[in-house]
Amino acid sequence: MSAPVFYSYGQGLKELEKLHMKKLILLAALFACTGAYAKEVTVKEVSNDGKFYFLPSYLTIQPGDTVHFVNEQDNIHEVMFVSVPKGVNEMIMSPLQEKKGDTFSHTFTIPGTYQFHCHPHEALGMQGTLIVGKPSKKGETKHVDHHALEKQLEAKSH
Numbered sequence: 001m002s003a004p005v006f007y008s009y010g011q012g013l014k015e016l017e018k019l020h021m022k023k024l025i026l027l028a029a030l031f032a033c034t035g036a037y038a039k040e041v042t043v044k045e046v047s048n049d050g051k052f053y054f055l056p057s058y059l060t061i062q063p064g065d066t067v068h069f070v071n072e073q074d075n076i077h078e079v080m081f082v083s084v085p086k087g088v089n090e091m092i093m094s095p096l097q098e099k100k101g102d103t104f105s106h107t108f109t110i111p112g113t114y115q116f117h118c119h120p121h122e123a124l125g126m127q128g129t130l131i132v133g134k135p136s137k138k139g140e141t142k143h144v145d146h147h148a149l150e151k152q153l154e155a156k157s158h
């Protein structure tokens with residue numbers, strides 16, 4: 001005959017703690033997925049001794065995070081996204097940022113690799129890369145023809 005099994009009070013408590021921990025871990029995972037902790041990140045647009053660059057020029061964020069592009073000096077910058085993941089169906093570009101403090105903000109929800117440049121300083125190499133979540137694999141991004149778009153916008157305004 002086997003004796004009935006009784007859990008001591010201490011053992012029962014431990015089991016309860018374990019369950020509680022499992023719940024907490026699940027909750028944390030859920031928050032991570034739903035972006036409850038969305039972050040805000042700043043990228044500076046710097047003009048320094050004839051050099052023009054984004055600071056940082058390479059950054060990784062999570063889907064749902066917002067990037068603020070902030071003009072650091074009274075100089076003209078314009079952020080244009082020239083390569084984006086294929087799922088992105090909008091043109092991401094700032095208006096002309098002419099004054100110190102001018103800010104362009106965008107929230108990124110689609111994972112992948114984004115490349116951007118400053119339009120007036122394109123030839124001077126003012127460019128950057130943004131990774132949202134995970135980098136895109138080959139063939140998962142598309143080039144945005146902003147020169148064509150610019151012509152379209154010009155045509156509309158005339």
Ligand SMILES: [Cu+2]
Pocket residue numbers: 045052076077078118119120121126
């Ligand atoms: Cu610029």
